[in-house]
Amino acid sequence: MPPPKPGVIPLKPLGLGDVLGGAMATIGRYKGPVMGLAAAVFGAYTLLVGIALVAALSGVADQLSHLIDLADRPDAQEPAWEEIRPLVIAFVLVVAVALIGYVLAVATVEAAMLTVLQDAVLGRPATIGSVWRRALPRVPALIGTSLLTGLIAMVPVLPALVFFSIGMAGASASAAGDSDEVAGAFVGLGMLGFLVAIVPAVWLWVKFSLAPAAAVFEKQGPVRAMRRSSQLVRGRWWPVLGISMLAGLISAVTAGVIQQVLSMIGLFSAMTAAADLGTDPGLSEILSVFSVYIVVIMVGQLIGYLIQSTFPPLVSGLIYVDQRIRKENLAPALAESAGLPPQAPAAPGF
Template sequence: MAQNQGWGPYGDPGWGGGWAPPPPPPQPGVIPLRPLTVGEMLGGAMASIGRYKSAVFGIPLVVFGLYSVVVGVAVVVALAGVSDAVPGFLDAVDEPGSSEPPWEELQPFVVAFFSVLAVLMIGYVLAVATVQAAMLAVLQNAVVGRPATFGSVWRQALPRVPALIGTTLLSGLIAMVPTLLALVAFSVIIIGTSVAAASGDGDDGTAASVFLVVGVLGALITVVPAVWLYVKFILAPAAVVFEKQGPIAALRRSSQLVHGRWWPIAGISVLVALIAGVIAGVVQQVLGMLGFIPLITAASDLGPEPRMADVISMLSVYLVIVLLAQMAGYVIQSTFPPLVNGLLYVDQRIRKENLAVALAESAATPPPPAY
């Protein structure tokens, strides 16, 4: 009788037919090349931060620093533009019998406000998209264990920023319809609650209660599609950077990868957002409290009749500390979640498309020389 040769390629063909466990999956970078657990995703994101510090921290600091400078310049320009209109505005307010200033007096302030608001929103969208593209570029190198510097990540990420902005805006427009309906439903709840409180018992109270119930049901019905769409498209930014997809193709790609795995992806995304939000909030609170120390010390030295220059100097120091705290929050919330969401994308492709083989081959192939 033939000798028992074991149970497969990893069996012991020797005497006794013993069995040895298969070898562990390859891990050229921050994650093993197999379906990932939640802990491995969080650990892979933290390992990426640790290995690529210059890019992970340097790019967000530069981007949000420039964003803060641009916003500050916009505010200064807006204040300079309305400085000549302030006396006329104050005279119009103080004029006897005037209930509100005329439009001619309000127009410069309205224009200045919306100009600053436009700079604020456009700059924030650009900054967030740039940092998100950079974090995904970092992860693309981290998964296969390749080195990446500030400059290489910047060159890799910058061309994908327009497509990433388009993807964000397109997914936002798609999710806006149920979101607006949800806002309408919440407004119905508020109105219904107010009417119910004012009506008391009787027919009016019954009608108000029905009105309130309809608003609650409407809010639930409209919130669910908005959340579903948000998770459905959450992997689209990774498709933009990893696969160089356009906005529409990236949304379609994300929908394919999320299909059948909506609940796990939703749960991990919420967990990561909570972790980043809590850490950012704690850092901002600590820095904000530390900012009060020089403020209180300086306030005690001002005396009973402080000079305006001293007051402005004192407040400027505090505002700088608050700005640094805000920037620290931006950095935390714009780095950790994109890294984990990128690993969610890698995990789904490993599960559904056997991406592990291609990643192992890519890790074994040296990168092309940079010119």
């Protein structure tokens, strides 16, 4: 008999088609919780960044106009630090708001996607409210998991950057002395050192790639979720790497194409409007002309966030389910949780 399929995947060891198809089916069947929550979170994030950007530009409008006037003068001099400092402070504040908001938004959406996947695997209905209530308490654990994984992965990355920097510096010094062979040797040494040092970072990334799913499905803390991921990935490192990279590539290419199309449309509109400006437009006129372009760019970014924050976490969650089916006989427990007749003793479900 074929394996039972109460939800988006058959309850058996999953192949590549089952994982990718299950992720796409989850997006299709649960459009409200998936796209609704992701759009709300990243819409709020985009609005927050937009407000921070507008506030920063409003706060330094006079300094920016002054610098533009200085640049237009024939005898323009380098601006003093006191004139540039407000612009630097405004830029740093906007970047800080954007980074903190992005970390929170990504963790919230990832928790929501994995929560939806729990219902999708079992074929249960899900609403935005129910998903939100169950996902929100897991956001701190996901943030902690991401930070710890990033810090651990940075350990081999730092030597890689050192090797690369030494190679580039040696190449520049050798090129200055017209020694092409020595410069090429330095470049090769830097690239080789970079590749050798970056391999452990990739290995660690794959080793802990299932930690978010463990944090949500099993309600584990960051450290225990990372240990759980290491246990599940052991012996299946290459399949986990291949499927994860393929999911990331699919989402990145799709988001990139959409963003490029919207960027071209916005740039064409801005250039058309800029043709109507005079020879000496003011700052307000320039901002009004390019405001449409900025809005289109932000819409493209929002769509990119939606794609890249929904599909890969669903794929990662299904890889987690697949590993537990293979190693812990999870399929009978899932069938029982879905209301199907019991088949055999199994590991606890999620």
